[in-house]
Amino acid sequence: MGNRRISRRGLLGAAAAVPAVAGLNALSRGGLGGETALADTAAGNGAAAGHSDHGFPHATFAPGRSVDHRANGFEPTELLRDFDWGKTRRLASGRLLREWTIVAQDKEIEVAPGVKYEAWTYNGRVPGPTLRAREGEKLRVNFVNSSEHPHTMHFHGIHPALMDGMPGIGERQGGGQIEPGERFAYEFDATPFGLHLYHCHVAPLAAHIARGLYGAFIVDPKQGRPEADEMVMVMNGFDTNFDLGNEIYAVNTVGFHYINDPVRVKRDELVRIYLVNALEYDPLNSFHVHANFFQNYPTGTSLEPSEYTDTIIQGQGQRSILEMKFPFDGDYMFHAHVSEFAELGWTGFFRVGDPSKLSSAEAAALYCKLPWGGAGGIS
Amino acid sequence: MEASAQAERPGGGLPAWALGVIPLALIAAAIGAFALLGGPGLGERSGPPVEELTIERTQLRPGEIELTLRNDGPDPVEVAQVAVNDGFTAFSADGGREIARLGSTVLRISYPWIEGEAYEIFVLTSSGGTVDAAIPVAAETPAADLDFYGLMALLGIYVGVIPVALGMLWLPFVRRIDARWIGALIAFTVGLLAFLAIDAGLEGLEIAAGAPAAFGGTALVFAGALIAYLLLAAVDTWLRRRGERAQGGGVAAGGLYLALLVALGIGLHNLGEGLAIGSAYAGGALALGAFLVVGFALHNTTEGLAIVAPLRGGGGGTAAATRPRLAQLVGLGLLAGAPAVLGAWIGAAAFDPSLAALLFGVGVGAIARVIVQIAPSMRDGDGRYLHPLSVAGMIAGIAALYVTGLLISV
Numbered sequence: 001m002g003n004r005r006i007s008r009r010g011l012l013g014a015a016a017a018v019p020a021v022a023g024l025n026a027l028s029r030g031g032l033g034g035e036t037a038l039a040d041t042a043a044g045n046g047a048a049a050g051h052s053d054h055g056f057p058h059a060t061f062a063p064g065r066s067v068d069h070r071a072n073g074f075e076p077t078e079l080l081r082d083f084d085w086g087k088t089r090r091l092a093s094g095r096l097l098r099e100w101t102i103v104a105q106d107k108e109i110e111v112a113p114g115v116k117y118e119a120w121t122y123n124g125r126v127p128g129p130t131l132r133a134r135e136g137e138k139l140r141v142n143f144v145n146s147s148e149h150p151h152t153m154h155f156h157g158i159h160p161a162l163m164d165g166m167p168g169i170g171e172r173q174g175g176g177q178i179e180p181g182e183r184f185a186y187e188f189d190a191t192p193f194g195l196h197l198y199h200c201h202v203a204p205l206a207a208h209i210a211r212g213l214y215g216a217f218i219v220d221p222k223q224g225r226p227e228a229d230e231m232v233m234v235m236n237g238f239d240t241n242f243d244l245g246n247e248i249y250a251v252n253t254v255g256f257h258y259i260n261d262p263v264r265v266k267r268d269e270l271v272r273i274y275l276v277n278a279l280e281y282d283p284l285n286s287f288h289v290h291a292n293f294f295q296n297y298p299t300g301t302s303l304e305p306s307e308y309t310d311t312i313i314q315g316q317g318q319r320s321i322l323e324m325k326f327p328f329d330g331d332y333m334f335h336a337h338v339s340e341f342a343e344l345g346w347t348g349f350f351r352v353g354d355p356s357k358l359s360s361a362e363a364a365a366l367y368c369k370l371p372w373g374g375a376g377g378i379s
Numbered sequence: 380m381e382a383s384a385q386a387e388r389p390g391g392g393l394p395a396w397a398l399g400v401i402p403l404a405l406i407a408a409a410i411g412a413f414a415l416l417g418g419p420g421l422g423e424r425s426g427p428p429v430e431e432l433t434i435e436r437t438q439l440r441p442g443e444i445e446l447t448l449r450n451d452g453p454d455p456v457e458v459a460q461v462a463v464n465d466g467f468t469a470f471s472a473d474g475g476r477e478i479a480r481l482g483s484t485v486l487r488i489s490y491p492w493i494e495g496e497a498y499e500i501f502v503l504t505s506s507g508g509t510v511d512a513a514i515p516v517a518a519e520t521p522a523a524d525l526d527f528y529g530l531m532a533l534l535g536i537y538v539g540v541i542p543v544a545l546g547m548l549w550l551p552f553v554r555r556i557d558a559r560w561i562g563a564l565i566a567f568t569v570g571l572l573a574f575l576a577i578d579a580g581l582e583g584l585e586i587a588a589g590a591p592a593a594f595g596g597t598a599l600v601f602a603g604a605l606i607a608y609l610l611l612a613a614v615d616t617w618l619r620r621r622g623e624r625a626q627g628g629g630v631a632a633g634g635l636y637l638a639l640l641v642a643l644g645i646g647l648h649n650l651g652e653g654l655a656i657g658s659a660y661a662g663g664a665l666a667l668g669a670f671l672v673v674g675f676a677l678h679n680t681t682e683g684l685a686i687v688a689p690l691r692g693g694g695g696g697t698a699a700a701t702r703p704r705l706a707q708l709v710g711l712g713l714l715a716g717a718p719a720v721l722g723a724w725i726g727a728a729a730f731d732p733s734l735a736a737l738l739f740g741v742g743v744g745a746i747a748r749v750i751v752q753i754a755p756s757m758r759d760g761d762g763r764y765l766h767p768l769s770v771a772g773m774i775a776g777i778a779a780l781y782v783t784g785l786l787i788s789v
Binding site: 059060061062063111112113114115116117238240241243247248255256340343344345 | 457459460461462465466467468469470471476501503504505506507508509
C-alpha cells in the first residue's frame with residue numbers, strides 16, 4: 001500500500017492528523033465490543049444474541065459471497081497443518097535421502113471473495129508446499145518449470161553456489177535460471193535446523209516472489225522438538241492491480257479466511273506456529289495474538305526462546321517459531337499489528353475449545369453479523 | 380439543355396428517397412454480417428479486459444458512504460470488494476455488482492465515517508483492478524426533502540434573482556447619462572460577459588475532467604457551447620424575420636431585444652453557477668457563510684447592470700431608445716436570475732458531471748452569441764469597435780468581475 005499511503009498523507013495534511021487518530025480509537029472500541037460478546041458466548045452462556053447488532057466489529061469483506069477453494073485447489077485451513085515430508089530412501093552410505101518434486105505453474109487463484117489473481121505457483125498452491133526434513137539428511141528437490149516464465153527455487157540454508165537457485169550461476173551445469181519446460185534437481189544437506197523459506201529468484205525479483213513463488217522450509221533439529229499442535233502461517237499479500245503496493249493481505253493467501261473458519265486448537269495444549277513473512281512491497285509485517293503470550297524462537301535456529309511476548313515484527317524473508325498454550329476456552333483474534341494490513345485481510349481467530357460446538361457457518365454469523373445483515377462468506 | 384439533364388438524371392428511375400435509403404441499408408447489412416461473422420480477419424482479441432470505472436457521485440449518510448459508479452470502458456466490470464481508508468468493509472450494490480458497458484451501479488458502503496475526516500476508498504474489481512475515490516472532508520449529504528429544496532431555492536434567489544434585480548436599478552442612471560457613454564457601458568457588459576464565458580468554460584472543463592470519457596468528457600463543454608451558439612443564432616434570425624414581416628422594416632437591434640439576449644445569456648450562465656453551488660453544498664464542500672452569499676450577490680449585481688445597459692438605446696446609432704414596462708423588466712430579471720434556483724436544485728439533487736459539463740458549455744456558447752449580438756452597440760461614431768472608451772469599458776467589466784470574484788473563491 002506504500003504508494004497509496006503517501007498520497008493520502010499529502011491529502012490529509014498535518015491539520016487532519018488529530019481527528020484521524022480519534023477515528024482509529026472509535027474503530028478499535030467497536031472491535032472490543034464485538035469480541036467481548038464472543039468470549040461470553042464461547043464460555044458457555046450460549047447466547048449468540050450477545051453479539052452487538054450495531055456497530056462495526058471489524059473490517060470484513062462484503063457479505064454474501066465466498067472464495068471457491070475447490071477451484072483454487074487448496075484451502076487455507078488445510079494448509080495450516082499440511083507438512084510435506086517428501087519421499088525417503090536410504091543411501092548406500094547409510095544417509096537418508098529425502099526427495100520432492102516441485103512444479104512451477106501459472107494459475108489463476110481467488111485471493112478474496114470475487115477477486116481473481118494470476119498467480120505463479122509451486123505445485124499449484126500459494127504458499128508453496130511446506131517442505132519439512134530433519135537436520136543432517138540429504139535433500140533433493142526435483143524442480144520442473146511448467147510456467148510460461150523462467151523461474152528458480154532459491155532455498156535459504158547452507159549449500160554450494162550451484163544449488164542456490166540463482167540466475168547466472170550454474171547455467172552451464174543445467175542450473176541457474178530454469179527456462180520454461182526445463183528442469184533441475186537441487187541437492188543439498190538439511191542444515192542448519194530451523195525455519196527457513198524458499199522462493200523464486202528470477203528478476204524482477206519482487207514481482208516473481210509477489211506472484212506467489214514462495215513456501216516454508218522446515219529443518220527439524222536431530223533431537224526433535226516437544227510434542228505440539230504444529231501449524232504453518234505464511235504471511236503474504238497480493239498486489240492485484242500491479243501498482244507495487246498490496247491490495248490484500250493475508251496469512252496463507254486468502255484474506256480474512258481464519259475469521260470465517262477459525263484455527264481450532266485445544267485448551268492447554270502446546271501450539272507451535274511456524275511463522276514466515278513472504279510479503280513483498282511492504283518492508284515490515286507483524287504477528288500479534290490476543291489475550292495470550294508466546295515464546296519466540298527467531299529463525300528457529302536455537303532451542304532456547306529469545307523472548308516472551310505477544311507481538312513480533314518481521315522484515316521481508318524473516319521467520320520465527322512461536323510456542324504458546326491457550327489457558328481459556330474462547331475465541332482469540334490474531335492479526336498483523338500493522339493495523340492497515342489487519343483491516344485489509346490479515347486477521348483471524350483461534351478458537352479454543354470443542355470445535356464441534358459451533359459450525360463454521362455459526363461462527364461466521366457470530367463474527368460478521370453486521371447491522372446491514374448477512375454473514376461473511378465461508379465455504 | 381433541360382431535356383438532357385433529365386435524361387442523365389443519376390440513379391435511373393429510382394425516387395430520391397430510395398437513393399437516400401439504399402446506402403443506409405447496405406451499411407446496416409455490412410455491420411450485421413461483420414457482427415455475425417465475429418469480425419472476420421481481426422482474430423482473437425488480445426490482452427486482458429479493459430476496466431474503466433468513473434465515480435460520478437459520492438454521498439455520505441450516517442454510517443454509510445454511497446458511491447455512484449459508471450462503467451466507462453468497453454468491457455463489463457464486476458465490483459468484488461471495497462476498502463475505506465485501507466480497510467475492507469461490507470457494502471451492497473443497488474444496480475448489481477456487475478456493471479455493463481456504460482451502465483452504472485450505486486455502492487452502499489457501511490462505514491462509521493466521522494465528520495471532518497478525510498477518506499480514501501478503493502473499489503477492487505474481480506480482476507484485481509482498483510478505482511480510487513477521495514472524500515477530502517467528510518460531511519453528511521443533506522437529505523433531498525422539501526426543506527432542502529426550499530433552502531436551495533432561497534440560495535438561488537440570494538445569489539441569482541436579488542442581485543440581478545438590484546443591478547437593474549441602475550436603469551434610471553443608464554437612461555440619464557450622456558449618449559457618448561453608452562458605448563462604454565455596452566463595452567463594460569461585453570468585458571463582463573467575456574469574463575463569465577471564460578470562467579464558465581474553465582469550470583466546465585474542470586468538471587468534465589471527472590466525467591466518464593465515454594459520454595464525451597471535455598468534448599461536451601465544446602459541444603454545448605457550439606449548440607447553444609447556433610441555436611441562439613437561429614432564434615435570432617427567426618425573430619428578426621418575423622419582426623420584419625410584421626413591421627415591414629427591421630426591429631433592428633431593439634434595446635429591449637438586446638437586453639433580452641443578455642438576460643438569456645446570463646441566465647444560462649447562472650444555471651451553471653447554481654449547479655456548481657448546489658452540488659458543492661450537497662457534497663459538503665461549501666460552507667454557506669454569509670460572506671460567501673454576499674460575495675456571490677455582489678458578483679451578480681454587475682450582471683444586472685449588463686442587462687439594463689442596452690435599454691438606453693442610441694449607442695452606435697443602431698439601437699432604438701426603448702422604454703420598457705415594469706413587467707418586462709421583472710421578466711428580464713427573472714430570466715437572468717431564476718435559473719440559478721433551477722441550477723441549485725439540479726446540482727444538489729441529481730448532480731451528473733456529464734450534464735454539468737454540457738450545461739456549462741451551453742452557458743459559454745450563449746454568452747459568446749450575446750457578445751456578438753451586442754458588440755455593435757459599442758461602436759463609436761466612425762464604426763470602430765475598439766476605441767479608448769470601449770476598451771476601458773471592457774477592462775472595467777473584466778476587473779469588476781475579477782474583484783468581486785475574489786470574494787467567492789472557495
